[in-house]
Amino acid sequence: MLQGNFFTITDINIEPGVAKAVLQISAAHEIFNGHFPGTPVVPGVCMMQMIKEVLENVIGKETKLVRADHMKFLTVINPKENKMIQFDAKYTIAESKKISVIASLFNNSTIYFKFKGLLIVK
Numbered sequence: 001m002l003q004g005n006f007f008t009i010t011d012i013n014i015e016p017g018v019a020k021a022v023l024q025i026s027a028a029h030e031i032f033n034g035h036f037p038g039t040p041v042v043p044g045v046c047m048m049q050m051i052k053e054v055l056e057n058v059i060g061k062e063t064k065l066v067r068a069d070h071m072k073f074l075t076v077i078n079p080k081e082n083k084m085i086q087f088d089a090k091y092t093i094a095e096s097k098k099i100s101v102i103a104s105l106f107n108n109s110t111i112y113f114k115f116k117g118l119l120i121v122k
Contacts, residue, residue, distance in 0.1 A: 048065075
């Protein structure tokens, strides 16, 4: 779990099927000692985990990634330069507990990561 030590949610707005949040990344987190010393970069797997965890916060349940149709890493996130990033997701939850998600991490006009896929409630 990354929420609470790697990143925190500083603001969140939830409407049916849509969630928007502001996330603060901890530039002092130990992961940046190795990824990469002197020039920290948020690992791609952490970007995906952040989307999963924020969505879990929104729906109030744990999820599991079932399918990633599209994962586009467009720009690196340097937490020293970009501590605050935005989260945007559109999602639908089916009766089968499958969650279709289209989400992104960005800051102003810079898009860092785009995701389209399927999660399932555990």
